[in-house]
Amino acid sequence: MEFKDYYATLGVEPSAGDAEIKTAYRRLARKYHPDVSKEAGAEDKFKGINEAYEALRDPQKRAAYDQLRAQGYRPGEEFNVPPNYAGGGGYDFEEVFGGGAGGGAGFSDFFESLFARQRGAGPRGPGAGFSSGGHAPNRDTRAKLSVPLEAAYNGDSLRITVNGRQLDVRVPKGIRPGQVIRLGGQGTGGGNLLLEVEYAAHPQFEVDGRNILYTLQVTPWQAALGTSISVPTLGGAVELKIPADSDAGRKLRLRGRGLPGNPEGDQIIELEIIAPSPADDVQKQAYRDLAKAFGETV
Missing domain, CATH: 1.10.287.110 (DnaJ domain)
Incomplete structure (x- = not known):
């Protein structure tokens, strides 16, 4: 071998x-x-x-x-x-x-x-x-x-x-x-x-008691405007509503989507905001427009 x-x-x-x-x-x-x-x-x-x-x-x-x-x-x-x-x-x-x-x-x-x-x-x-x-x-x-x-x-x-x-x-x-x-x-x-x-180690989930922890990456506009995203769970993918004006680190809960038990666990989703790299001049210009609209400080 x-x-x-x-x-x-x-x-x-x-x-x-x-x-x-x-x-x-x-x-x-x-x-x-x-x-x-x-x-x-x-x-x-x-x-x-x-x-x-x-x-x-x-x-x-x-x-x-x-x-x-x-x-x-x-x-x-x-x-x-x-x-x-x-x-x-x-x-x-x-x-x-x-x-x-x-x-x-x-x-x-x-x-x-x-x-x-x-x-x-x-x-x-x-x-x-x-x-x-x-x-x-x-x-x-x-x-x-x-x-x-x-x-x-x-x-x-x-x-x-x-x-x-x-x-x-x-x-x-x-x-x-x-x-x-x-x-x-x-x-x-x-x-x-x-x-x-x-x-066993899992590529997507971590465990906290009976709760399942999952980190969901979203774009700045998804976090700011709100959206619905399909997220994986142990029981299959479900649609999760992301509320508008969500910050990085915000935690959302899918009740009953954790491990079975009495009581059963939930799935806790923590939001991670990522800024995609611009792929072309149009997207670069969109970032320039954002910088102009929001200014240089958070």
Whole structure:
């Protein structure tokens, strides 16, 4: 398999902070999202961006990856996980990888070979997605399950890989991070497999409790005059009315468009005002007219 440079994928330096990595991920994920981009190969780029962010957003994963990268591997170079590799020394982690939208699907053999293991686990073959962490009979096995927000919203089923086996897991509607899905008899020696849920990174949304947070970019004239804009939600696109005289940072609420629960969450839209770059002389003149009409100060 080929070594992957996750920093290059996101277009950031290895010294980049968490905020810079997150910003780069959101910008690229929006650009190459299959529902938006018409570029050739956009879906593969989108998967690669999600994988890179999944590796770098978690401090333990990033530390383990950095340790290997420091050995001088280059992108595309043939790579095999060292036999004594255990997640970068102090790295102690195990995870089940499932399919689905929003970044949990399609991780490469390189990613899974690095991270689908725990301390002391032996070498893993291509496609392995889980390390059970012991051989004692009838013991409960614990793992983390990265759940796409769409799956938590809809109550979808995910197909996961466990020690080379594929299992279908039903995700309860509105499940929260830290809650556990129990698969009886699927752990070590016939014990239970306990899947602790975490939300997968999403290119458009963030989560605050049961509320979904979304940043909507609008033009100055849309904010000043008001308009209606189609915005994405976990349940599909809806029309949002932008009131006239809206300022940057204004927050609008779509009730009931967050994660299911009692009570159910809302979707909170924060407005970000952007000024498009003029593409021709007509648009440049329009900006000059605006400057003349409004003056040089805000």
